[in-house]
Amino acid sequence: MAARDYYSRGQNLLYNRPVLVIFAVIGVFLVFDILRQLGTGTIVVTDLMSYLWNGLVLGMSLGLAGVGLSMTYSILNFANFAHGDLITSGAFAGWATAFLIAGLGEFSVEALVLIGGPIAVGSNELGINVVNTPLALLAGLLVAAALTAVLSLLLDRIVFKPMRSADGVTLMIASVGVALFLRNFLTFSFLTDSRGLTGGNVPQFTIADVTFGGHQITLVVVAALLMLGTHILLQYTKIGMAMRAMAANKDLAKVTGIPTERVVKLTWIIGGGLTGCAGFLIALQQGTLTVTMGWDLLLLVFAAVILGGVGSIYGAMVGGVILGIASRLALVWIPASFLLVAAFVIMIVMLLVRPSGLFSGRTTA
Amino acid sequence: MSTGSIQARAEGWLGNNDVRLLVALALAIGGLYALFSVVLGFQLNGTVNTLRRVAFLSAIYAMLALALNLQWGYAGLFNLGAAGFMAIGVYTMGILAAPVTASPPGFGLPLPVAIVAAILVTGVVGGLAALPAIRLRADYLAIVTVAFSEIVRLTLRAPEFANTRIAGVAFGTGGATGLSLPSNPIRILFYTDPAATAPAPNALGAAMFSAVEPLGIEQTLVIGWAYVVVLCLCLGLLYWLMIRIGKSPFGRVLKSIREDQQVTQALGKDTRLFKIKTFALGCALMGLIAILWRLSGGYASPRMFKPIQTFYIFIALFIGGTGSPTGSIVGGALFASLLFEGPSFVRRVVAEYLQLSNAPDTLVGALAELGTLDVTPLLAYSVQDVSISALRLMLLGTVLVYLMQRHPDGLLGHRKAIASSVDLAQQATREDDNE
Numbered sequence: 001m002a003a004r005d006y007y008s009r010g011q012n013l014l015y016n017r018p019v020l021v022i023f024a025v026i027g028v029f030l031v032f033d034i035l036r037q038l039g040t041g042t043i044v045v046t047d048l049m050s051y052l053w054n055g056l057v058l059g060m061s062l063g064l065a066g067v068g069l070s071m072t073y074s075i076l077n078f079a080n081f082a083h084g085d086l087i088t089s090g091a092f093a094g095w096a097t098a099f100l101i102a103g104l105g106e107f108s109v110e111a112l113v114l115i116g117g118p119i120a121v122g123s124n125e126l127g128i129n130v131v132n133t134p135l136a137l138l139a140g141l142l143v144a145a146a147l148t149a150v151l152s153l154l155l156d157r158i159v160f161k162p163m164r165s166a167d168g169v170t171l172m173i174a175s176v177g178v179a180l181f182l183r184n185f186l187t188f189s190f191l192t193d194s195r196g197l198t199g200g201n202v203p204q205f206t207i208a209d210v211t212f213g214g215h216q217i218t219l220v221v222v223a224a225l226l227m228l229g230t231h232i233l234l235q236y237t238k239i240g241m242a243m244r245a246m247a248a249n250k251d252l253a254k255v256t257g258i259p260t261e262r263v264v265k266l267t268w269i270i271g272g273g274l275t276g277c278a279g280f281l282i283a284l285q286q287g288t289l290t291v292t293m294g295w296d297l298l299l300l301v302f303a304a305v306i307l308g309g310v311g312s313i314y315g316a317m318v319g320g321v322i323l324g325i326a327s328r329l330a331l332v333w334i335p336a337s338f339l340l341v342a343a344f345v346i347m348i349v350m351l352l353v354r355p356s357g358l359f360s361g362r363t364t365a
Numbered sequence: 366m367s368t369g370s371i372q373a374r375a376e377g378w379l380g381n382n383d384v385r386l387l388v389a390l391a392l393a394i395g396g397l398y399a400l401f402s403v404v405l406g407f408q409l410n411g412t413v414n415t416l417r418r419v420a421f422l423s424a425i426y427a428m429l430a431l432a433l434n435l436q437w438g439y440a441g442l443f444n445l446g447a448a449g450f451m452a453i454g455v456y457t458m459g460i461l462a463a464p465v466t467a468s469p470p471g472f473g474l475p476l477p478v479a480i481v482a483a484i485l486v487t488g489v490v491g492g493l494a495a496l497p498a499i500r501l502r503a504d505y506l507a508i509v510t511v512a513f514s515e516i517v518r519l520t521l522r523a524p525e526f527a528n529t530r531i532a533g534v535a536f537g538t539g540g541a542t543g544l545s546l547p548s549n550p551i552r553i554l555f556y557t558d559p560a561a562t563a564p565a566p567n568a569l570g571a572a573m574f575s576a577v578e579p580l581g582i583e584q585t586l587v588i589g590w591a592y593v594v595v596l597c598l599c600l601g602l603l604y605w606l607m608i609r610i611g612k613s614p615f616g617r618v619l620k621s622i623r624e625d626q627q628v629t630q631a632l633g634k635d636t637r638l639f640k641i642k643t644f645a646l647g648c649a650l651m652g653l654i655a656i657l658w659r660l661s662g663g664y665a666s667p668r669m670f671k672p673i674q675t676f677y678i679f680i681a682l683f684i685g686g687t688g689s690p691t692g693s694i695v696g697g698a699l700f701a702s703l704l705f706e707g708p709s710f711v712r713r714v715v716a717e718y719l720q721l722s723n724a725p726d727t728l729v730g731a732l733a734e735l736g737t738l739d740v741t742p743l744l745a746y747s748v749q750d751v752s753i754s755a756l757r758l759m760l761l762g763t764v765l766v767y768l769m770q771r772h773p774d775g776l777l778g779h780r781k782a783i784a785s786s787v788d789l790a791q792q793a794t795r796e797d798d799n800e
Contacts, residue, residue, distance in 0.1 A: 079504045110729045159766050169443060169503045170773050173683070176676055177765030184755040184762070189728045191751055299515060302508050337523040344512040351505055352497045 023353060034332060043332055046209040051328045057216045057285065059324025060223040062297070062304040065278035066316035067230055068271030069301055074247040074311030075267045078171035082155065082178035083275065084298030085186075086148055090276025091283040091293060092186055094144025095197055101136040102126045115195050115289065127200030130218050130284075141222070141280050148276025152268040179295065186291045194290040197283060219281045226277055227317050230270070234313060239266055247311055300340070303347035309357025319358065323347075383691040390695060394419065394702045401710055405717055410581050415710075417589045419702050424596040425658045426705070427697030430681040431603050431690060432650035438688035439616060440643040441623035442499070445507040447651055447678050449514025450487055452670035454652020455659045456521055458483035459544045460536050467545070469528040469537025476547050480656055484649045491648025495641045511672055522667040543666030546659055551592045555584075592661055599657065600694070603650070607690040619643055620688075673758075680704070680761055683768050686775025696775065704764065708757040712748045721745040 037043045069083045092115070099112040103126050111121045130137060159178055163171060203214035234240035242263050246253040254260050282297070283289045304323045308315025323343055330342035350357070398419050402412035429447070436442040444450075462479035463471020474482070498509050520526065520538075527540030538544060555570030566574055566584075574584050610616045621629045622636050629636050659665045677700070685696020715721075724745040725731045731746035746752060768775065 079508060110727060114727055114729065159770070163770055166769070166773065169507070170769050172504055172507060173679065174766050174769035176679075177762040177769065180673075180676070180762030180765065181759050182762075184758040187755040188747075188752050188759065191727075299508075299512055303512070306505075306508070335523070335525055337519070337525060341516050341519050344516050348509050348512055351501060351509055355501065355505060 023349060030333075034329070037332065048329075048332075049208070049210045051331055052325060053210060053212060053216075055325030055328030056321060057220060057324070058328065059304075059321035060220045061278060061282045061285065061320070062301055062324055063317040063320025064223040064226060064281070065275060065297065065301045066304040066308070066320050067227065067313055068273075068275035068278075070305045070308070070311060070313060070316040071243070071267050071271040073305065075243065075264060076160065076171070078168040078175065079302070081172060081175040081298065082182060083175075083301065084294035084296070085179045085182035086152060086272060086275045087279035087282070087294030087297060087301075088186060088291060089151055089182060089294075090144040090148035090279035091289055092190065092279075093147035094140035094276065094280035095195075095283060095289055097143040098128060098133070098136045098140030099126065101139050102128050102133045114190060115197075125199070129198050129200050129202045130214050131203050132200050137284065141277055144276035144280035145273040146276070148279070149269045149272035152272030152275075153265060156264070156268050179298075183291060183295055190291065194288050196287065197289055198287045202287075213285070215285045215287070219285045222277070222281055226274060227313075230274065230313060233270070239263070243267060299347075300343055303343055303350075306347055306355075306357060307350050312357065315357050322358075386691065387694055387698075390698055391420075391423075394423070394698060398702070398710075401714065405713055408581060410583060410586060413582055414586055414589070417586065417593055419706055420593045421589070421596065421661065422701035422705060423698040424593065424600050425654065425697075426678065426681045426701045427694040428596075428600050428603055428654045428657075429651065429678045430685060430693035430697040430700075431600075431607050432647050432654060433678050433682050434687060434690065434693045435607065435610070435650070436644060436647040437682065438693075439611065439619040439623060440640055441503070442495075442640060442644055442647075443503045443507045444510050444644070444647065445672070445675055445679075446494075446510030446512075446514035446517075448670040448672060448674040449510070449517035450491055450648040450651045451655030451658075451674065452514070452517050452521060452665075452667070453490055454483050454487040454649075454655045455546070455665045455670075456538060456544065457486045457652070458656050459546045459659075459665055460538070462547045463536075463545070469539055469544070470535045472534075472536065476550055479547075480653070483656060484653050487652030488645045488649030492641055492645035494648075495644035499637060499640045499644065511675070514670070514672060514675065518667045518670050521670075539666075541667060543664055543668075546663050546665055548663055549588065549592060549660055551588055551595060554591060555588060589661070596657060604690055604694060607693075611690065615639070623688075676761075676765075677705070680765055680768075683765070683775050686772075688774075692775055704757070704761055708753055708760065712753050715744060715748055719744065721748070724749050 034043075034048070038045065038048065065083075065087055068086070069080060072078075072080050072083075095115050096113045099115050099121065100109065103112045103121060107121050107125075115121075127133070128136060155178055159174055160171065163174065166174075198215065205212045205214075205217075234244060242253070242258045243266070245256065245258055246260060246263050250260065253263075279294060283293065286293075300323065301320075304320035305316050306319070307323055308317070308319025323346060326346055327339055327343040330339065334342060395416055398415055399412060402415050407415065429451075433444065433447060436444045458476075458479045459471070461472045461474045461482055462476050463469070463473070465471065465473040472479075494510075494513060498506055501509060522538075522541050524540050526538045527542075528537035529535070552564070555566055555573065556564035557567045558564050570584075573587050577587060611620075618629065618634050618636075618639050621632075621634075622639060626636055659669075681696045681700035682693060683696065684699050685692030685694065719741065721741060721744060725733075725742050728746065731743045734740075734742045747756060
């Protein structure tokens, strides 16, 4: 009986979702191929472990950056192309603060606020890292969150609020305009060179030949804490419930007496704050800061959000981690110049096979 | 005669004929730039060259906007991957036409064959990409297509394909350094042997060159203008084609898909097939236009096909107004002349007339003097290479937001080609097709 049940379910799957089955078969094949390559010694366990670790770090960055995007996507119903540049804005604000606190008295305020730039403040002279200057980093993180939240609110007030009734595509195109403006405003203010951020002896641990960087660990831990906080906020507070209600059904939420405009504001504040943190932490982990940092990440963040299912916070987190690990693991088969290509292909396949994402039907915000 | 009646007559004259409107626009832009050039004290050669550059870019962006309008304005397909299809067209042509002996080697096909093959390849790739993508929601389609264009760009940039050999055939994309393209085919008109390093002019070339030489106009400029004339002919052809498509039964189905897909399906039209055809046709046209664009420079690199290139075309399209071919041309010309080329021109005027001291190193330095109401440091800072291009893109972003807020249908959006053959004044509001 049970066997027949499985058989008919399998048959159903094969007929109804042939593409899904094909991709599942490819996936299983790839897992076996990794095992085979491990067996034959083509790749070694150490490499595999460091792919997994680097994938987790990338995944946590994408997940944290994706939560804000997922929130605005579900509550305001548009793909915010300015999200990447919010990430960058947060990073610039946070790092200007961190530089200021770490180097005040020693260097000119101008040079510190501009994070070096044309006036050289070497990152090695400041020696910012998580052991030397934890307070400067904490302050930077807080300012990054606060400033990005304020910036999000401001953008909403100026750009998106007057077009609340517009359709998703119109809002999306407007957000492209915002992205262009923000990124080039940063270019105009800071000029484009890439800036070194961290210095001194950045601590790192090596376990079984796999290197765990101190800043990588910081990113993973802080991102996990922030995600946990977001989870508690959404699940156990009144405002979280209101946000979930609004994501599920806007009209119903309004009828029930939820102040939708206030929820939208809070969405921007929370989403913006998390995005700013993500920008600051990603820059910390990379050790450098460029104006195009967020824009370059944007498609990956979209991929993470779509993989997890638009509107689902947990989807964004899990999607980020899966995408991060999958794209790093892809290095087993493909050269490094195709790393992004692999991630984009995963996203496109996901959109084609299951556009509602892995966590479809579990919209939590 | 009072100014009011002149204005009324001008409006009447312009209003009833799109071609007149376009000619008047071209004259206005040309006049504006000629004036600027005179103000800047350019030689005749410089003035004519400025006009050539503006006309060239206007024609290219007008054509690109027309092709995008076919997809978005007529069929409602939001293709944010235009740059990717342009890259496919240019690179296919470049690789097919490159000599076998070149580095990276190509297939050595004659240029016309390579161009036709490239258009076909771009169209087929567009059709294949559309096959699964077409059933996605507009915002997902946008993300998928922009990801597709990035995949194309990253693949072209990858060192693995820069100079490669697949199945015994050696070819290459040139990787990050880019690909040399065949020299401008228009040179055939003026030279007996255009491939030579110092080619001898033929009868027409000799006549033209000697005619303009006393005016101080260089040979390359004559060739450039000839190319612009050919581009304008292509633009006219494309414009005519778009109007024909718009009025044809095929175009009316497209517009009805844009208005309401379900009704169109209920009327027995295979909307999927129509969308795929339109997407493929639009992509093939983008490939062709991109080839025309890059052939003039003789060089292509992955940097030229970033998503910003797609956004440029969308800005041009939105300025003109979606759904109207005349609007696309107006948008392309206005975008290229005012937004794209304008800022660098304004900068030259500023640099010419204000004796600016050395630019401050940083924005802080530039703002420091503002307290004493001295704006020259800020101006000097703003007209540097980096900051002027940033300001230009900030302007583009602002224009995009403004258009979306105030004129989501564009400046000529009210002329949107309607779906029915008679204007049903009371149109239902447009719904998203959430399939």
